[in-house]
Amino acid sequence: MPANTGAIPITTIKLTAIEQSKRLAAYTAVDKHILPEHKVIGIGSGSTVPYVVERIVAQGRELNKDRMFIPTGFQSKELIVMSNLNLGDVDQFPTIDVTIDGADEVDLNLNCIKGGGACHLREKVLAEAANTFILVADYRKNADYLGTNFTSGVPIEVVPFAYAKVLQNLRHVLGSPNATLRMAKAKAGPVVSDNGNFVIDAPFPREIMMDPFPIMTKIKMLTGVVEVGLFCHMAQAAYFGNEDGSVTVKRKTEFSVMEEIIQPS
Numbered sequence: 001m002p003a004n005t006g007a008i009p010i011t012t013i014k015l016t017a018i019e020q021s022k023r024l025a026a027y028t029a030v031d032k033h034i035l036p037e038h039k040v041i042g043i044g045s046g047s048t049v050p051y052v053v054e055r056i057v058a059q060g061r062e063l064n065k066d067r068m069f070i071p072t073g074f075q076s077k078e079l080i081v082m083s084n085l086n087l088g089d090v091d092q093f094p095t096i097d098v099t100i101d102g103a104d105e106v107d108l109n110l111n112c113i114k115g116g117g118a119c120h121l122r123e124k125v126l127a128e129a130a131n132t133f134i135l136v137a138d139y140r141k142n143a144d145y146l147g148t149n150f151t152s153g154v155p156i157e158v159v160p161f162a163y164a165k166v167l168q169n170l171r172h173v174l175g176s177p178n179a180t181l182r183m184a185k186a187k188a189g190p191v192v193s194d195n196g197n198f199v200i201d202a203p204f205p206r207e208i209m210m211d212p213f214p215i216m217t218k219i220k221m222l223t224g225v226v227e228v229g230l231f232c233h234m235a236q237a238a239y240f241g242n243e244d245g246s247v248t249v250k251r252k253t254e255f256s257v258m259e260e261i262i263q264p265s
């Protein structure tokens with residue numbers, strides 16, 4: 001099913017198992033983390049986030065009238081506006097109470113890949129600005145190691161004139177021989193991000209992805225790179241909707257990441 005940007009109420013559509021899993025994750029995360037005292041809320045991108053907004057809208061006008069909602073890009077901006085929520089930006093609200101966002105894959109330690117929708121620069125800014133950063137996804141995104149199911153690689157936003165140089169660095173120096181420039185599907189030429197930049201997808205072998213922080217810093221040091229779609233040590237929790245109606249939660253504790261399963265009620 002195509003992503004619903006908010007124009008059609010999602011609840012009127014018959015959902016596939018995967019869409020139900022996304023909705024379950026989103027609803028559970030909103031119920032646990034978007035509390036009456038939260039006034040500035042970051043809204044991520046992707047096909048799971050419309051369910052986040054749907055659940056927030058269901059909290060009612062009384063709670064939402066005093067809240068500001070900060071988007072991570074064009075899609076979430078449209079969602080916020082179409083849902084009659086108050087639209088703000090991160091330059092007005094550099095401290096966000098809670099940001100909820102989707103993920104392309106999440107590992108054992110709550111590191112994740114983001115940028116499948118080329119929004120990871122703004123997504124990372126809103127994740128970093130947030131006191132609490134929460135991920136929502138269906139069960140396919142729940143992995144032990146990054147690159148398990150999401151094999152297209154780490155999304156890397158680059159300034160256009162530097163893309164060929166960065167590709168060379170990735171292929172010949174950093175160990176991603178199959179790094180490629182992401183091409184558009186319904187337009188000739190490359191994908192252009194909401195910030196006017198290009199996106200490279202760089203797959204790395206398992207041994208590198210088992211501990212993604214070092215490669216994230218190396219990629220980020222390449223001149224021309226704007227942001228890397230590896231979010232390391234940022235999320236407090238991730239919610240995955242499962243096919244059987246349960247929700248798997250990975251939650252950061254003081255010393256490690258704990259996993260629990262919430263059974264359907």
Ligand SMILES: O=C(CO)[C@H](O)[C@H](O)COP(=O)(O)O
Nearest residue numbers: 046047048102115116117119
């Ligand atoms: O990082 C993202 C966009 O840049 C999305 O959050 C990510 O691709 C997950 O999307 P979906 O909820 O459709 O699976």
